[in-house]
Amino acid sequence: SEGAAATYTQNQTSGGSSGRRAADVIRGAEEEAGDVIAALEYLLTLPYVDKDRVGVGGVSLGGLVSVMAAARDSRFKALISMAGGYRQSGQGGVDEAWGPLQGIWEESARRIQVPVLILWAKNDMLLERDVGRELEKDLRLAGKRVEMTVYPDFQQNGHFLFSRVKGYPLFVPDAMRFLARHLKR
Numbered sequence: 001s002e003g004a005a006a007t008y009t010q011n012q013t014s015g016g017s018s019g020r021r022a023a024d025v026i027r028g029a030e031e032e033a034g035d036v037i038a039a040l041e042y043l044l045t046l047p048y049v050d051k052d053r054v055g056v057g058g059v060s061l062g063g064l065v066s067v068m069a070a071a072r073d074s075r076f077k078a079l080i081s082m083a084g085g086y087r088q089s090g091q092g093g094v095d096e097a098w099g100p101l102q103g104i105w106e107e108s109a110r111r112i113q114v115p116v117l118i119l120w121a122k123n124d125m126l127l128e129r130d131v132g133r134e135l136e137k138d139l140r141l142a143g144k145r146v147e148m149t150v151y152p153d154f155q156q157n158g159h160f161l162f163s164r165v166k167g168y169p170l171f172v173p174d175a176m177r178f179l180a181r182h183l184k185r
Contacts, residue, residue, distance in 0.1 A: 022088040022096035026104070029061060029086070033068035040075060053077060053183040055114075057175075059162040060126070061086055064104070067135065070116075071108035078182040079112065080175055082119045082162040085131040102134065109138035115145040117178045119171055121158020122150055149174055 020028075036056060043049050055078035058066035063084015070079040088097040116139055120132045129150060139146040151170055154161040161167035 022086070022100065025061075025086060025088065026097065026100045029065050030068060032065045033072060036065060036069035037073050040069075040073060044075070050185075051075070053185070055079065055179055055183060057082065059083060060159065064101075067108050067112070067116075068104065070114055071111040074113050076114055078114050078117075078179055080117045080119065080178065081132070081135070082171070083121065083124055083127055083132070083159050084118070084135070085127050087127055087131065101131070105135045105138045109135070109142040109144060112139065112142075112144055115178070115182045116147070117175065118146065118148040119162065119174070120148070120150045121152075121154045121161040123153040123156075123158040124161075125157040126159040147178065 040054065040056075043054060044051055054076060056066045056070055056076045057063070057080035059082040061084075063081035064086055066079060067081055067084060070076045085101055086097045087095050087101075089095060116135075118132045118136055120127075120129050122129070132148060132150075136146055136148045149171075151158065151161060154167055154170070155164070162171060
């Protein structure tokens with residue numbers, strides 16, 4: 001990409017107002033999906049990369065970016081979205097991101113051609129499970145291969161299950177089984 005992105009910061013993701021309009025964050029996520037595809041382009045030039053076994057995944061806004069990238073490029077062979085999405089409270093508690101996010105889920109569900117694994121924690125305090133369930137529903141309606149796993153409560157905020165070492169033993173085995181099943185030789 002051109003220079004440094006300022007879509008969000010560590011303290012400004014997923015659950016609250018980031019000081020940016022939801023439309024700007026979504027637009028930034030679209031740009032980041034382009035960066036993910038550029039990384040794929042580079043990976044595919046490397047002689048030791050098996051072009052038929054490249055998956056994509058991300059956590060939180062990165063989970064949304066991964067969905068967008070997989071919808072735009074069929075060279076990905078599997079997708080894992082961990083607590084992926086974006087919500088932003090606006091005036092009067094209205095979620096300014098929900099409408100655009102639903103549109104992204106619906107469009108992505110039409111375009112994604114790879115198996116999808118959606119992972120969530122029951123006590124995610126930043127993104128409700130409904131965000132993931134909506135993506136799962138849209139993928140199923142589009143006849144796509146999708147699995148969703150919801151883990152029990154994790155520490156004080158399950159959103160961090162996927163980014164804390166103590167969470168790895170819970171979800172990594174499921175992610176590895178999914179990848180082994182769908183990226184096998």
